[in-house]
Amino acid sequence: MKYAKKSLLVVLSGLMCLALIAACGSKSTPTPAAPVAEATEAPKVTEATEAPQGESAISLSGSTTVQPLAEKLAEAFMAANAGVRIDVQGGGSSVGVKAAGEGTSDIGMASRDVKDTEMTEFPNLQVFVIARDGIAIVAHPEVPVGDLTVDQVRDIFSGKTTNWKDVGGEDQSIILVSREEGSGTRAAFEEMVMGKETVIAATAILQPSNGSVRTTVSTTPYSIGYLSFGYLDESVKALSIGGVAPTEPNAADGTYPIVRPLNMLTNGEPTGAVKQFLDFILSEAGQKMVVEDGYIAVK
């Protein structure tokens, strides 16, 4: 019994030893690791070059707002076209623009317009608007104000208007809730509401997702924030802008002013499977899925 225990110990420590030596070896000598990495990357490359002959793969990356929609579209497309594989990754709008421009992804996704600086960096970018998404201004449910103009929203978020009484509410300070720097929703809000000159006040509470903005606004009295249409529910009060309610029909016919494009980007004119996929998204079937997901069709 005792002997068995001891020999088990020897075997175990021997195994650990081997594992550790192996771990050490790969760390201290980086040279053998390099060919391994090349070897794993190599098949991908050949797959891509073989694409026209049979199997083809399309990679997408970028905006986390577009990602869920793109995944559904990709599933439907793959079901109809056996032999095409589509990978969809997140990363954010800036990543999407960069990935398309540098060719690391076949298609980049962005939930905002491509900036001028990005256009000069990647002059061959082709922009396909696949859907539109409204951004609603939301307040705590007990805020009596129900309507603001775009100018009033700008003044509130820039910190110029700090009290609800200045826009027809109670004598209470306004608590701003915003998204973090780099978010596509924030970038679109800045572009369409704030303009180039004014910035969102630094005193705003920053929350890292649409969901946490909604929770914060719904639980903080006298707060105001902004949300993608897809995240609206009864826990927050969606304000109308210049008398126009934030609804999909109003956004579709252009009367609601804060609407952003959801973009797919390619470097140069799309060809082959990439073109087929984009054509599918813009087809009647594809646009029907866009509407089902709560976004506004472009056709």
Add this chain to the structure above:
Amino acid sequence: MSGRMIVDKAVKVVLFASAIISILIVLAIGFFIFRESLDAWAKIGISEMLFKSVWRPGQDQYGILAMIVGSVSVTFGAILMGVPLALGCAIFLAEIAPAGVQSIVRPAVQLLAGIPSVVYGLFGLVILVPMIRKLNVPGNSGFGLLASSIVLAVMILPTIASIAEDAIRAVPENYRQGSLALGATKWQTITKVVLPAGKSGIIAAIILGIGRALGETMAMIMVIGNSVIMPKPLTANPLTFFLSQARTLTGNIAVEINYATGLHANALFATGVVLFALIMIINASARWIITHDQRSSEKAR
């Protein structure tokens, strides 16, 4: 015979390898964070980053001073509330509590250390923030330094309490007996003899608590508001300083890294370097206090 020798050798190698690997991991993490941050230091400039408080990556402004002040303020608040509580707990456990009470209180305090950070954050978000919001101060959102300091005070409590308790227990028994024999009361013995004798260990406990507080991320993001502003009093009353929102160094990285590219990402790694350096200084000073005090007390004997 030879079997025993092999085991002996093997164990030695395994233990040595474990030690080396732990060091390698720390070095590798430090190296990669520093390498990723190099671009930021070079392109933005060290003084521009460390001494400017405007952080607007969209406009290429990368000052992290507001976050440094935010981290320091929230840590200060946590120490202010957490240290008396933790020390009281440690003294009670080491000097006063009978064995039966100890066996209940100690695991309960240590249980605090096992609660995930996000649960503390949730507690802060759902209970503390709405409570603090009831304070009638203009601009008070409930989110801010007060809520995060309270959450953090509870989070560092087990760290400080358990290390301070060990330090108090390490004070030789004859110190206490001598003091009591001279007619001192129990409380006099604790404040005049035991605590001064265990001072270095207690200070080290507090410093390690500070290190823990500086590194806390998730709970802070949930309750501090994350605004990039220099914390300042909301009204003429200086106490409203703690109602101000802020952002911590850790929060800056966690909130923005998802979408960051290029120089913005480098600047976040530079934030990590600053945090790394701060925590290293703090841990090193705790170590220095412990060893320094041991040496001087050895000399005294």
